Amino acid sequence: MSKPRRVVIVGGGTAGWMAANLLVSRWSREEVAVTLVESPQIGTVGVGEGSTPTLRRFFQLIDVADSDWMPACNATYKVGIRFDGWSPEGGPRSYRHPFFSQPDTFVTPSFLVNCRTRRLGLDVTTAPDKFFLNGALAGDHLAPLATENFPFDIDYGYHFDALLLGRYLTQVGVSRGVTHIEAKVSQVVVADDGLIDRIETDEAGSVSGDFFIDCTGFAGLLLQQALGEPFIDFATNLYNDAAVALPSAALSPLPCETVSTALSAGWCWHIPLTSRIGNGYVYSSRFLTAEDAEVELRRHVGDLDGAYEARHLKMRVGQLRRHWCGNCLAVGLAQGFIEPLEATALLLVQVTVEKFMDAWSSTGFASHPTESFNKQIVAHFDGVRDYIVAHYKLNTRNDSDYWRANRNNDVLSDSLRHLLDVWYRCDDLSAEIERQQLVSHFDTRSWHCLLAGYGVFPALADDQPGRGDLYVERDIERYQRGCALNFESHTAVMAAYG
């Protein structure tokens, strides 16, 4: 029998432990032996508490039930994101970008048609949460778990305590055969052929491997530092480079959505856990000092007497030119980071690891088919970046230089420029997304939610026929109300988990 391939993961943040668990869930120890090296001295970034529905698939893949991991991580369900105050001039004060589910299949065509009708100047309903079920669940604080007589799958993500999730995934990984070494890497030894031979650690000596996964966070120890892979900065169209985080008391009834509120030089996340609310101000240090950001955040969350301790972080926004070179793959913050407006970081971790496993095993672990892999991962990052950039480009705030600079910024990718052109010309946005073969997480429904939610529409025509509103004609309100009857309160569901 041939020996197992030795994979060494360096870094034990959420990315490292997600990668480790995915690897051992797909490959037996006889095929691939997984070792994870992390330094408790250095610790993890300790933020990143909201997910997309891909995290649901992650737990399905590693066969762990919500009722098991969620109480251990003070986790809650997430049905989408509410955006407050991003486009006060053009659109409603607030709109929702929900995760989409099976029951939405029936109303999506009406939503898309209404958006087009509104682009022609006619007054029809376009608020996304009036159409999509998760929007209704968010409004009523309902958990996205339907009763048995409702035969549709509801998609959802989660909110969780990042430190507790790290600990939980460590236990699961170790119990399933991951070798865990706590040690600080002092050197990455590269052989003459350009492949990584081993790492040297302070506490545990050398660790050799056939393949290395760099999960060392913003440090980027292996692929960027040791192998010299260049980092492509996104600072020209994503200005935010810092954050300050601050908890506040838990809420009842328990919300099931993230709220993202535009502030003077960035935005604030508001993430409900069972134990507390996680808040954080993501801002641009070019426009706001760390001290002023903290003051503004405290005012926003109502912590005027400084009851909670704030944590300041710097963010490196961009991606590596290549995510996989030779026998090294970078995952998580080490491969790149796009600011957390749509909570996509763990989605990109999962996509990267799953595609890596497909690619590496497709050649019998023999060679490194990196070119097409890298193209796909770069396209995923670019797709997410463009969707986030659109939030800034389209803002209609006039209260600070920061928002004006974002609106006036013309550093847009060709892809984003075409998407916006098609929308303004009233052409078919879904066809354009298909034509461009956009592979990102954000499909035509997400783009329509964003553009309609911001109110990116022409002025209403003088002449209104008073019909053609499919929301009214198809009685979507009644459909949605009927669907929502099948869901219980989020607070009750989480209490039942214990």
Ligand code: FAD
């Ligand atoms: P880290 O958590 O930084 O882990 C790095 C690991 O490498 C640690 O274990 C460290 O000890 C180890 N290490 C480093 N150097 C060495 C060394 N020399 N020797 C040994 N070990 C070493 N993501 C989301 O999906 N949703 C969100 O809502 C979200 N919000 C965010 C908000 C902010 C402000 C920031 C900055 C990020 C956010 N993210 C979010 C991203 C998310 O935090 C990360 O993607 C996630 O935590 C994974 O981080 P990581 O494991 O790559 O890095």
